[in-house]
Amino acid sequence: MPKKILMAGNIAIAEGAILAGCQAYFGYPITPQNELLEHMAKRMPEEGRVFVQTESELAAISMLYGAAAAGCRAMTSTSSPGFSLQQEGISYMAGAELPAVLVNVMRGGPGLGNIGGAQGDYFQATKGGGHGDYRLINLAPASAQEMMDLTMLAFELADKYRNPVVLLTDGFLGQAMEPVIIRQPVTELPDKPWAITGAAGRPKNVINSFEMEPANFQPRVSLLLQKFERIKQNEVRYQGIHLDDASLVIVAYGSASRSALTALKMARQKGLRVGLLRPITLFPFPYQILADLAQKVSDFLVAELSSGQFIEDVKLAVGLDKRVELASQYGGVPLAPETILETIERMSKVTIGR
Numbered sequence: 001m002p003k004k005i006l007m008a009g010n011i012a013i014a015e016g017a018i019l020a021g022c023q024a025y026f027g028y029p030i031t032p033q034n035e036l037l038e039h040m041a042k043r044m045p046e047e048g049r050v051f052v053q054t055e056s057e058l059a060a061i062s063m064l065y066g067a068a069a070a071g072c073r074a075m076t077s078t079s080s081p082g083f084s085l086q087q088e089g090i091s092y093m094a095g096a097e098l099p100a101v102l103v104n105v106m107r108g109g110p111g112l113g114n115i116g117g118a119q120g121d122y123f124q125a126t127k128g129g130g131h132g133d134y135r136l137i138n139l140a141p142a143s144a145q146e147m148m149d150l151t152m153l154a155f156e157l158a159d160k161y162r163n164p165v166v167l168l169t170d171g172f173l174g175q176a177m178e179p180v181i182i183r184q185p186v187t188e189l190p191d192k193p194w195a196i197t198g199a200a201g202r203p204k205n206v207i208n209s210f211e212m213e214p215a216n217f218q219p220r221v222s223l224l225l226q227k228f229e230r231i232k233q234n235e236v237r238y239q240g241i242h243l244d245d246a247s248l249v250i251v252a253y254g255s256a257s258r259s260a261l262t263a264l265k266m267a268r269q270k271g272l273r274v275g276l277l278r279p280i281t282l283f284p285f286p287y288q289i290l291a292d293l294a295q296k297v298s299d300f301l302v303a304e305l306s307s308g309q310f311i312e313d314v315k316l317a318v319g320l321d322k323r324v325e326l327a328s329q330y331g332g333v334p335l336a337p338e339t340i341l342e343t344i345e346r347m348s349k350v351t352i353g354r
Contacts, residue, residue, distance in 0.1 A: 017040070023050065135231070246274060
């Protein structure tokens with residue numbers, strides 16, 4: 001029988017990173033991800049690996065750049081204000097095609113905000129909060145088990161595409177305690193012949209994201225864009241529940257999807273044909289899946305822990321002729337299933353009356 005342990009989401013991320021072969025971790029304390037950093041401070045030295053508590057989030061992203069360039073599997077973690085500070089470094093890493101994992105345990109904002117869970121970093125994470133034409137793979141767990149599993153997947157995808165990968169979660173999931181099945185550790189890491197290792201006997205490697213002549217830089221960006229298209233074609237992940245007979249589909253990710261699932265069950269008990277589409281990858285976003293759903297469903301309800309960011313991608317996917325409404329909470333306050341259910345009932349009454 002696989003080993004199962006009760007652990008918080010933040011700890012599940014840390015253990016997932018260790019199982020994935022993370023060789024170096026750099027981070028700065030910030031709530032609500034401090035348990036992750038604290039756990040790595042204990043476990044990484046136990047495994048003979050590198051842990052550095054940096055003087056700032058800016059230092060953390062710079063050290064991450066260096067470790068990734070040297071071919072290490074490396075990770076940083078932070079929360080919303082720290083993630084904002086790291087945007088320039090993330091853009092540099094995407095431009096230099098450096099694989100690394102970045103964890104953002106989101107909290108309420110803008111500004112210092114508060115320490116409650118939120119999803120207000122959606123635009124920043126999925127659309128690129130730094131400069132230039134680049135994209136980041138974004139994975140959105142909805143349980144402690146997925147915190148572990150998707151962290152392991154993040155390292156795999158980062159190396160596969162030589163691109164930074166964001167694990168986008170929030171304070172509610174980070175603090176939640178749930179049983180987690182411990183996965184098997186990764187025992188063989190991929191070769192990285194492009195890395196700057198200082199070893200003799202290989203061609204000279206140069207890693208940067210700068211080109212003095214603009215005309216010479218365009219081919220490099222074109223190659224990046226081709227890579228992002230491959231990611232869109234190959235890496236879309238989602239979960240669908242009761243979609244076959246749904247007349248209304250809730251679309252939600254992360255902790256908001258858990259509230260949405262409870263609301264779905266309550267609605268089904270009332271005889272309402274409600275389904276749920278949960279994106280697991282926020283980039284690549286499941287546009288085609290939603291577009292196909294829109295061929296048979298007219299009503300969509302977006303549940304998110306922000307004033308309305310994720311909803312824009314849903315609208316792009318389903319089209320302007322579909323009704324898309326929002327059930328939301330923001331500023332670090334949980335989204336109650338009853339709030340979602342009220343919107344479902346109102347939308348269903350309007351549909352019946354049409």
